[in-house]
Amino acid sequence: MLTDPAVCAGFTTDWTGRYRGSAALVVRPADRDQVAEVLAVCGEFGAAVVPQGGNTGLVGGGVPHNGEVLLSLTRLSALGPVDSAARQVNAGAGVRLSALREHAAASGLDFAVDIAARESATVGGMVATNAGGLRVLRWGSMREQVAGVEAVLADGRVVGSLCGLDKDSTGYDLAGSLVGSEGTLAVITAVRLRLIPAFARRATALLAFGGTSDAVAAISALRSLPSLTSAEVFYDDGLRLVCAHRDIAPPFPVAHPVYLLVECAADDDPIEELGSVELPGALDTAIAVDETARRTLWTYREAHTETVNSLGTPLKLDVGVPVARAAEFERAIRAAVTSGTLVLFGHLAEGNFHVNVVGADDEERITDTVLRAAAALGGTISAEHGVGVAKAAWLNLTRSPAERDLYAAIKRAWDPAGALNPGVLIPR
């Protein structure tokens, strides 16, 4: 248990610095049974609890807002042996993504979901937010990787299973209910995860286009490649900021409006098939095969987050639209954001944009406009970061009254006293 405010500060402020709360105390249980004991005691005293993994969340869903008990899962970092027959592994909720991938690699396997916060994000938090990241177009989000979840209810009872049966048709999907639950239904203590092959060869290309619709057309053509794994979009304004922040040269001698970073992974070198795809709208192409060149191309995309953060505390709006409407959405956002520095980037194959604005003088209006624009195009107010407290008030844009009644009923069924992560996902 930690009570010194100076020590607790690292747990009560979110990664972007936007959400700063206070905790009655921070508890760091060592294992599932201690989590159960902590929750039972908190339940007895009616103390609200905020579960936290790597504290890399971006919607205020993992920090206390009203003096709750902060329950850190980082010490639950045990990894079970890789089950090569089932291609699955058990991981404690506090296992960092990078540690999971290293563990899988030792058995010639890999984990499907990859995100830039891989050194800090924990698998429990990634399940709780249904994290997506850089390889969803080929492998799906965390939901598709979960073969089982073990969790502790607010009253301290343990539920779930880590057997990882591929077939189990015996009622409601409790594990599936916890994916994306954002710590509001139960505290995830361990997960059973599916693993994928660790492909031997990768080919990465940076493609330049005149507009987003050309990049979307290229994705349609590239989808013919079974090895296609990533298709990430960023724009010239963001690239210029990244090059200045990292003090690196731009990828091409001439600036272009839109960039698409694509990556293929296979056991046989995918460079041929990648090079064989007709991309009529491409204005320039840089292809990388060796690791250093690949990392350079990825830096243009992955350094966006740190670059935006270096400009100030960003307004970060992770949204999704049908990919066919991505260009329309981009135009709407550029017209709507009239103050501050707008930086757009994201996962174009899934229609997932990260709308970042630094220094805007009307953040509430921008938030409302961006979320309504996504909803109006048949999209979502959160594609992969979750709802948290940041977007709970806008859930009605994409969830009907009947659905929100069901959310409230599900919350009451799992957490009758409303002790877990109050105000997250479901407005107070």
Ligand code: S2G
């Ligand atoms: C990404 C990371 C967080 C952000 O880079 O894909 O999900 O929005 C983001 O800066």
Ligand code: ZN
């Ligand atoms: Zn993302």
